[in-house]
Amino acid sequence: xxxxxxxxxxxxxxxxxxxxxxxxxxxxxxxxxxxxxxxxxxxxxxxxxxxxxxxxxxxxxxxxxxxxxxxxxxxxxxxxxxxxxxxxxxxxxxxxxxxxxxxxxxxxxxxxxxxxxxxxxxxxxxxxxxxxxxxxxxxxxxxxxxxxxxxxxxxxxxxxxxxxxxxxxxxxxxxxxxxxxxxxxxxxxxxxxxxxxxxxxxxxxxxxxxxxxxxxxxxxxxx
Numbered sequence: 001x002x003x004x005x006x007x008x009x010x011x012x013x014x015x016x017x018x019x020x021x022x023x024x025x026x027x028x029x030x031x032x033x034x035x036x037x038x039x040x041x042x043x044x045x046x047x048x049x050x051x052x053x054x055x056x057x058x059x060x061x062x063x064x065x066x067x068x069x070x071x072x073x074x075x076x077x078x079x080x081x082x083x084x085x086x087x088x089x090x091x092x093x094x095x096x097x098x099x100x101x102x103x104x105x106x107x108x109x110x111x112x113x114x115x116x117x118x119x120x121x122x123x124x125x126x127x128x129x130x131x132x133x134x135x136x137x138x139x140x141x142x143x144x145x146x147x148x149x150x151x152x153x154x155x156x157x158x159x160x161x162x163x164x165x166x167x168x169x170x171x172x173x174x175x176x177x178x179x180x181x182x183x184x185x186x187x188x189x190x191x192x193x194x195x196x197x198x199x200x201x202x203x204x205x206x207x208x209x210x211x212x213x214x215x216x217x218x219x220x221x222x223x
Contacts (some may be wrong), residue, residue, distance in 0.1 A: 076104025081111055151176030154213060155183045165205060165213040167191065169198040175215035195220050 075093065078086055093101050109123075110116025112204065114136020116123045158164040158180065165187045170209040172178040172190055181188035191198045195216050202212035 034178060059222040072100050072102035073098075074102050074104065076102075077106045078104065080107035147174075147176040150215070151179035154180050158184055158187065161211065162187075164211045164213065165189065167198045167202045167205075167212055169193060169195045169216055169220065171217060171220075172216070174217070177215050 007094075048108045055100050075089060078089055080086060089103060093103055108117065110118075113134075119134075127136045154164070154166065154176075166177045166180045166184075168175055168177045168190055170193045172181055172188075177188060181190075189201070191201060198214050198216060202214040205212040
């Protein structure tokens with residue numbers, strides 16, 4: 001899980017990295033499996049109690065209860081920009097004998113380049129730009145931008161038809177739907193980084209008589 005600075009877990013740091021390294025290491029994994037085997041042989045009730053105790057203890061230390069409930073062995077969160085912390089954990093997971101294992105890595109889009117950090121959704125694809133200021137040197141256009149035309153046209157049509165709704169997958173400004181959202185906040189839906197849900201959600205709205213506009217970058221439809 002590459003968590004792009006929208007963490008659902010506690011902040012990462014040295015303690016988190018230490019715990020992740022230990023809990024993904026062969027010593028702990030081997031001890032964990034041995035304990036599970038012993039508990040299984042003795043009693044089903046003991047096995048369930050031991051599992052609950054371990055999940056509670058690790059959940060208190062690292063978070064990740066949601067992933068544990070889904071059947072993953074959770075490791076993290078880890079600072080994805082700190083290779084000294086990240087690489088040992090990835091090596092431990094690579095060598096683990098059992099799975100599935102979910103490694104929660106927290107990163108920041110545009111890390112290290114201030115203009116990209118401040119406007120992450122504007123740097124998926126860029127024209128020639130000034131490295132110092134981040135300003136993109138686009139040629140003077142002889143026609144209005146497509147995104148602007150789309151946004152204004154959609155707002156105009158939505159003023160006449162209250163069945164028109166808009167769906168975006170965490171890209172409101174990049175697709176122009178931020179303009180629509182300001183005009184019709186109750187009719188604009190941002191589903192987060194889940195393009196597959198955006199498409200099926202729009203389809204569901206259409207079956208109920210709405211007129212959904214799902215604005216998604218073509219490259220992200222690969223998800």
